[in-house]
Amino acid sequence: MSYDKNIKPCPREIFSEYLAKHHKRRTPERFAILDSAMGTPDHFTIESFHDALEAEGFHVSLATIYSTLELLVDCGLVRRHRFGSDSARYERTTGSASHHHLVCTRCGKVKEVKDASLGDAISSIRYPGFAASYFSLNIYGLCRACQKRERKASAEKAKKNNQTLSNIRNRKK
Amino acid sequence: MSYDKNIKPCPREIFSEYLAKHHKRRTPERFAILDSAMGTPDHFTIESFHDALEAEGFHVSLATIYSTLELLVDCGLVRRHRFGSDSARYERTTGSASHHHLVCTRCGKVKEVKDASLGDAISSIRYPGFAASYFSLNIYGLCRACQKRERKASAEKAKKNNQTLSNIRNRKK
């Protein structure tokens, strides 16, 4: 939970102005959540985030975390991902290089892939009438481990079938 | 629910071979679900899909729809999206041009944008050890309606604040 609060425009300023503009209140909970989110370079879930805050000695309810993260997404400081069937994952938008995700449809594992030029290409597209804030590119498929597992299962099944087949053949003798 | 079953390799063949390869069973439920999914050009949710099947006279349980759509995703015939907080949306991968999505973070509305060249660019990237099946590109931001709504709310708040301010000024007189 440490980031340079002097970089301009720093997240605190952005959030503060966003709250002012929307006539929402500047509460300690909201800024604690902001600081913690900005200090986390990795993905996090509501649950993990709540635990981390708790470990730091903050007690903030889940409901408040949900609502504050929604605000942070709305003002573009945080991205929200829904990869598999599991819960939403969040990540700060600042301080990390443009990347997309390889998502395994079998086991749900997510791997980050950095690609600045593709990121720039996507970010540079303008959509009339739509105020874009961030993008999320996910490539779905099978990860290495699940491919290997599949090959192995395939081989075992084939072996089993051959045994069955030879049993039948032997019986006929 | 009508698509040309003669196109090669047609979805029925792909699915049939997938089931055979994985030593899974060819049940009427699975093929009814396949046909219905392939006959739907738009996005659908489990709920809407279930209703549509029911209306056509098929009765298939939600559990079976979930499990079969998982198989269809696994064999690449169906894409699974998780846009907002709401339930997963599915769409067939065949028979529609490459597109991505503009997702409103405020109201959740999703708009499709066709872009063959970007789609080709993304599809052509190879990831060592990862067997890519399909991609999902979502641009998050504010849709036209929500931008308008925001401007309107902003103006009203400002007006209200001015009134309060002039009340205070008047009182001081």
Added chain:
DNA sequence: TTTACTGCAAATATTTTGCAATATC
């Protein structure tokens, strides 16, 4: 004949909501 699949209902997991107390504006 073996065992995977289906439907149903119950269980689980995640996110949202209502309400009284509190704190910001």
Added chain:
DNA sequence: GATATTGCAAAATATTTGCAGTAAA
């Protein structure tokens, strides 16, 4: 002082799972 926000717990929603009966291989 008016009202948005908080925490808690309950509610709503989506998805998964267990089990007994059925059907594909």
